[in-house]
Amino acid sequence: MRRYLYPWSKSGIKVFDSDVLVLGSGIAGLYTAIKASEHFQVTVLTKKTIEESNTGHAQGGIAVALNEEDSPTLHFEDTLRAGAGLCDPLVVRILVEEGPTCVEELMNMGAQFDRQDGALALTREAAHSQRRILHALGDATGWEIERALVAKVKENPKVTALEGRFVVDLLENYTGEIVGALVLNEETGEFEGHLANAVVLATGGLGQVYRFTTNPSVATGDGMAIAIRAGAYLMDMEFVQFHPTALFIPNAPCFLISESVRGEGAHLINSAGLRFMENVPGKELAPRDIVARAIWEEMNQGPVYLDFRPIGLERILERFPTIYQTCLNYGMNVCTTPLPIAPAAHYMMGGIATNSFGETSLPRLYAAGECACNGVHGANRLASNSLLDGLVFGARIVEKILQKNYVKRPSWEGVLCPEGGLGRTGINGLGKQVDARGLRTRIQDLMWNSVGILRDEAGLEKAKELLKAWERNELSIRCVDDLETANLLTVGEVIAKAAFDRQESRGGHFRSDYPLRLDERWQKHSLQSKEGYHVHYVPVSGAD
Numbered sequence: 001m002r003r004y005l006y007p008w009s010k011s012g013i014k015v016f017d018s019d020v021l022v023l024g025s026g027i028a029g030l031y032t033a034i035k036a037s038e039h040f041q042v043t044v045l046t047k048k049t050i051e052e053s054n055t056g057h058a059q060g061g062i063a064v065a066l067n068e069e070d071s072p073t074l075h076f077e078d079t080l081r082a083g084a085g086l087c088d089p090l091v092v093r094i095l096v097e098e099g100p101t102c103v104e105e106l107m108n109m110g111a112q113f114d115r116q117d118g119a120l121a122l123t124r125e126a127a128h129s130q131r132r133i134l135h136a137l138g139d140a141t142g143w144e145i146e147r148a149l150v151a152k153v154k155e156n157p158k159v160t161a162l163e164g165r166f167v168v169d170l171l172e173n174y175t176g177e178i179v180g181a182l183v184l185n186e187e188t189g190e191f192e193g194h195l196a197n198a199v200v201l202a203t204g205g206l207g208q209v210y211r212f213t214t215n216p217s218v219a220t221g222d223g224m225a226i227a228i229r230a231g232a233y234l235m236d237m238e239f240v241q242f243h244p245t246a247l248f249i250p251n252a253p254c255f256l257i258s259e260s261v262r263g264e265g266a267h268l269i270n271s272a273g274l275r276f277m278e279n280v281p282g283k284e285l286a287p288r289d290i291v292a293r294a295i296w297e298e299m300n301q302g303p304v305y306l307d308f309r310p311i312g313l314e315r316i317l318e319r320f321p322t323i324y325q326t327c328l329n330y331g332m333n334v335c336t337t338p339l340p341i342a343p344a345a346h347y348m349m350g351g352i353a354t355n356s357f358g359e360t361s362l363p364r365l366y367a368a369g370e371c372a373c374n375g376v377h378g379a380n381r382l383a384s385n386s387l388l389d390g391l392v393f394g395a396r397i398v399e400k401i402l403q404k405n406y407v408k409r410p411s412w413e414g415v416l417c418p419e420g421g422l423g424r425t426g427i428n429g430l431g432k433q434v435d436a437r438g439l440r441t442r443i444q445d446l447m448w449n450s451v452g453i454l455r456d457e458a459g460l461e462k463a464k465e466l467l468k469a470w471e472r473n474e475l476s477i478r479c480v481d482d483l484e485t486a487n488l489l490t491v492g493e494v495i496a497k498a499a500f501d502r503q504e505s506r507g508g509h510f511r512s513d514y515p516l517r518l519d520e521r522w523q524k525h526s527l528q529s530k531e532g533y534h535v536h537y538v539p540v541s542g543a544d
Helices: 027-036 072-082 089-108 141-154 222-230 259-263 288-298 313-319 321-329 385-404 437-450 457-473 480-501
Strands: 014-023 042-045 159-162 165-172 178-185 191-201 240-247 267-269 304-307 339-348 351-353 365-367 524-528 535-539
Touching: 014 027, 014 178, 027 042, 027 141, 027 159, 027 191, 027 385, 042 191, 072 089, 089 385, 141 159, 141 385, 165 191, 165 222, 165 480, 191 222, 191 385, 222 351, 222 365, 222 480, 240 259, 240 288, 267 288, 288 339, 313 321, 365 385, 437 457, 437 480, 457 480, 480 524, 480 535
Parallel strands: 014 042, 014 191, 042 159, 191 365
Antiparallel strands: 165 178, 178 191, 240 339, 267 304, 304 339, 524 535
């Protein structure tokens, strides 16, 4: 694997510095930046606009034990159960116990959640034993959280947020510490060097590696790819969560249909109008991997629908105004007609390996949110735990940076750069109309067909070989689309390799040729590095 995606030279590059550099502007990145700004000067970089992230697309809500009938212990037990034996109990305990404080702080930052009779309104989602899901504007929770955090960042003099900055690679010094990032200014086409005492990756997910995904176009696995190129470990990359219910009609995007729709009483029905989850424990509210596979198998017999009508007209309009209006825009009235749905790639349980304070295997490099993996989600994330994850472990990163007490900011002179060849200070083809979509489409189709909901040895072997060949023979860097495609190739190959090596089925990873969960041999986390993506395994534990 190449260390840098693009040849570059230190001379002529404009250099910026700050105490803490945050890459990404979703809930994990912005919350971490706000917390860090209480002590440090912070720079936030985002590759599009500050508002565009997976966070803004989150509908269902944020899971937290605030109800009198609920408790962190019940939340803990539900998370472990959904995680299929691969959650680290220590980090799950941290999530559920520190979560309420972080959510209260989020509300103090301006996030307004729905209320009923003056109290916070709570709903239930799949695999939760209690109603513990906070939501906003019915089904626009992520948008409301992002709105509040963006407003807080924009009014904060100690946070500088720069849009249109694509992070090409991490920068390191001569002692192997990560001291910043090489960044492409998408407006000028020139590289920038951003240095900091601590670098936080909060770049989100990788849903765009699949043909069908609920993720926005920005979710191309950039953080995970640049981390492994720099030498960091990736963990549990075989565990991709496919959301059971995405809109499935011609000429419409894979719009997410929130888990909370089923939590409020909607039914899954087949082409004959019959419920097909009746004999499954939990029925429509079974864990996501189980529901997704049941839908996938039922689709072999014909279309599958989500029937909103049992919820009732008034409740549909109250709880799901965004879903209602979006579906109506595509000619579907969910109040009167069952909605065609299908599974789609949704969330990466794996990511950059970290401990419970967000520390990666590289000095001064931290990670939080969907791009990170500390074992909190195991093999199958419990619905609505992702937003809470970004808050809790983002805050803990700031705690650790304070403990480290970095004093002297890194210098540009101490940064390593590529050896040999002619270095460059920008990407000349940035403004040209270069079509990178052909290769990207092939990657997405291959991953969907061979490394998707159902996997087997032949398909995974094919995926590994093709992805490696494409990276070796077809990858050239001329524009931002090419940079993203390069990152999709990297994360795709890592996922395929991890899925090939894990010869069992667990959570989001299902092998039709190894359909059983085998705890004695496989209750372990997978770890991969850039050395041939070789996979090795470490025990599930509660210790850092």
